[in-house]
Amino acid sequence: MLPNLLDDFGISLPVYLRKIDKKSHWNPENLTEEERVEKVANRVFNNNICSLWYIGTNEDFYGVVAAISASRNPRQQDIDFVYLTENDLDSCQIVKQQTREGKCLFVEKLHYNIQVDRQQARNLCRRLISINREPQRCKKKFTQDILEYQEQQGCKATDNNQGQCHCELLISKT
Amino acid sequence: MMSNSLCSLDISTQKDIFSEPIKNLQASGVIVSRKRRYQLKADKNKKFIQKPSITEYSGLNYLGKEYYFAWAENFFFIEQYFAYSPEERVKNSGFFDRYVKTSDDVLFVLKCATYRDTREGFDGGVAILAECSEEILIEMFHRLRQLFIHSPEKAKIYENYWEILILAIACAKRLSEMQKFQLFQSLFVNNLGRAVKTSLIDGLRLLDFDPELIKICLERFLSPREQDDYIRAYAQEAIDDLS
Secondary structure (H helix, E strand, C coil), rough: CCCCCCHHCCCCCEEEEEEEEEEHHHHCCCCHHHHHEEEEEEEECCCCCCEEECCCCCCHHHHHHHHHHCCCCCCCCCEEEEEHHHHHHCCCCCCCCEEECCCCCCCCCHHHEECCCHHHHHHHHHHHHHHCCCCCCEHHHHHHHHHHHHCCCCCCCCCCCCCHHHHHHHHHCC | CCCCCHCCCCCCHHHCCCCEEEEHHCCCCCCCCCCCCCEEECCCCCEEECCCCCCCCCCCCCCHHHHHHHHHHHHHHHHHHHHHHHHHHHHHHHHHHCCCCCCHHHHHHHHHHCCCCCCCHHHHHCCCHHHCHHHHHHHHHHHHHHHHHHHHHHHHHHHHHHHHHHHHHCCCCCCCCCHHHHHHHHCCCCCCHHHHHHHHHHHHHHHCCHHHHHHHHHHHHHCCCCCCCCHHHHHHHHHHHHH
């Protein structure tokens, strides 16, 4: 069964998705509030340039899951992520830049890089923690279902992508 | 076939994959890693004349020249693996796993995977280790276990290493689900921190194994001895997933 972002994750779209290594990185143990902010900033926004995906619809999410899974072995894994809103980014003066990423033709243009210095990373995490934003997990079963669905669409980010994908067919018809 | 020495590598068959490293390798006889973590000098006979300047790996046992050559070769190629883009890494993980021959190599993989500027290093580490042989993963796992038993404070410093290793074992292609389960079960020792416990819970949840046995294992995290509410909730969620 394919997940629905509102029903299964409680996320109202649109949002930006930031993939994280493990959702427990959002909740390190035995730290003061400020130490937690510091540690989360270092784990979740660990580079000066960080990757974000814009998610406007459930279909966007499925394509992004396929794109992320393409750089994982095995492909079918939990995908942990935290979501950000436009307001979250604006409030920390974080500028995003569209940069194509991944092989899914449908979502490659939904990828953004953000340049985040350490202070901005701390400010962003402080904000998210203060409003109790919690990371989400697209569990392995959901990932499997999404990848099967994407494969049926002929998605270029999945293993079997020899023919034209759904997006290419749409483009060729217009 | 690869020789045991970095400087006499038969690289001619690897040109498509190693076009960049080849230039570095042959430029001057001095091999400098991308991040200058080790520097090797070789003379015209392609013998090392200087030990690596690496000091942080002083805990490794140098077992003589041959071992040392193999060590350097493996580290060199592991580093090249992480120099690829995340997608390219996955494509190549089935090739590069041959350079992860010992638990010291596994440690180096974990080190590279956790460098701050390694993009998607966590996934890259899992991808290559998931391809490794069962002996190496089991050996590394027991090193980890011993560290937690004898030097828990030291083990905690490297908790980001163990997160990758535990997930890699859960995903390992050459370990049976029974082996994975037994390994995870053996890690129920005192002094585990939150990071390792959550990794262990995730690892158990991902196994394709008897759910009832996994549940029994996970229920240990619900016992009164477990004082971390976060872990109790994390374990409960995993148990609910198995139901």
